[in-house]
Amino acid sequence: MGDPSLIIPTEYIGIKDSLSYGEIPVQILDLQVRKLRTKEVASAKVLWRNQFVEEATWEAEEDMKKKYPHLFKFREVPN
Template sequence: MAYELDLSQELSMVDPVFHVSMLRKCIGDPSHVIPTIDVKVTKELTYEEVPTAILDRQVNKLRNKEVALVKVLWRSPQVEEIIWEAEEAMKSKYPHLFESKDLVQGC
């Protein structure tokens, strides 16, 4: 109930055997092929999305505390995504996003 796939050399660190439940029928379309050079896939088969802007801010009230959230616009070479993230985590990792936001609020 498994298939062994003939993977490209750049995916040599991936086990080529997949259970049938993980496979889907695919009709090839050359316009959907994304070269891994454009995506910059790491050895761990991950890539980094870049936050480009803070769109909104809100505070969620829990029983005993408040959690500040920011709506972040993330971009990768092929996808644009908007996700609510914890404000403190975003400030520590990407302080440059908040510097420009503070300048706008100060005017």
């Protein structure tokens, strides 16, 4: 038997119908530029909340700067 006073309505938690949630980037671990035949692609290695460093992903640097400019505020420019 459960205690009905301990039941929390889902409206307060903010669960989406798809049972998903948005990941939040915590830190930029590395920046790199990959040279292809006709262009260069700048990437940022992003550490996400609730993930380990080993699970960090490479994302397009330009997209990350648009969405999360605060992560690049104090980062030095790589040579």
